[in-house]
Amino acid sequence: MAATHRAAALGADGPLWAHVTAQVLFLAALACHVGPVLKHRLVDRDRLLRRMLRNTHRPRPAGTMPP
Template identity: 55%
Template sequence: MALTNSAAGYGTLTKIFHWTIVILFALQYAGGNIMVAIGFNSSFAGIDTNTYYNWHKSLGLVALVVAILRIINRRTGQLPPWAKTLSKRERAFIHRVEQVFYTAMLVMPITGFLYVSFGNFGVNLFGVWETPRPIPRDDTLRDIFKWAHIIAGWILLAAMAGHIGLVLWHTLVKRDGLIKRML
């Protein structure tokens, strides 16, 4: 299997980046919602709130690095031809959704980071290293980036539902094996 994309399909790098981001985003949505729901000084499944926050912030920054590598990989390489079974409207839809994805891959971690930075909460990387806080506290900007983080999260969720729905429709109903292109 080729490392980079080719006329024959997606390369290994694209597939690794794709599924790494899927796992990281799943953890981010699960952890993000758990930590907000349980509130401070609490715990869920034996993990306390602080640990949820530390890991949410840390994995979010890891996702930012993966996203940058993924964008470089996509920009420097080519894309395989469209799957023949996708209609013109579906191709236009996928194109839009992919634009949302690539934007969200940057916007989610950056807004999250700016939120905690302007709030002077900082990032305790995986609970082992309190990173420097070079940005001065600003409560207005803190609130703006908090809401940007939450709203972007909902937009991304809608895009993911559309993307997964389309892949499932083709794979399970039309049975054209679309999922195999990313496996």
Template identity: 90%
Template sequence: MSTAPAPGYRPLTKVLHWSVVVAFAVQFAVGYALDASESGRGRGRGRGRGEESGHGRGRGRGGDGYEPFGEDALLTVHVLVGACIVVLGVARLLWRRRTELPPWAPTLTPFERRFAHRTEVALYALTFVVPVTGVLLLASDDDGLLWVHVTAQVGFLAALACHVGLVLKHQLVDRDRLLRRML
């Protein structure tokens, strides 16, 4: 087993990767706060459930208008961070098509290479699916889309757990310093 790291990713690749990581961390934190808020505009446990279900769209119902910098500030942040995630996702895809990836780390088994590739495809796809389903949820009167949005989030978190798990396995068990390629 070699302890020398395989050639790493380019600096812009790393910046885009970690920018998406930070954006999703912020997005999940804001989404959780929005869901738990008493304003109910997050369609969660607040007043957006039940009789006043229409409040979850941020468009307001019954003279209860959208206040982007007031009561609805969390929703505004959530939408803006979602838009940033889409822009970062597009930038990552364009950059990925334009630049060559480093060779696979020599310590990855053929199974791990296939697993890493499939996980990466899922993460890229869900980088768009999660925000798009959020916009559709915001723009529609169909509360059934909440299930789609949440399912996409769960899928993203599952793919992320697989991705991080493989990296941690190589970092902590195999001790091949695989993580350094992206730092």
């Protein structure tokens, strides 16, 4: 019974609307992360990504602080 009330409240396109909205939000979040990476890599050419990745794969000696 509750499912019929939900379907009536959302309309026939309710689940489709929710899916499309979630997809648009996901793609916008992805663009907000990839866009700055491409800017630093192609426009600024400041090797920011290389500096960030270089520090993640090297184990630090015990008791030292990150740079």
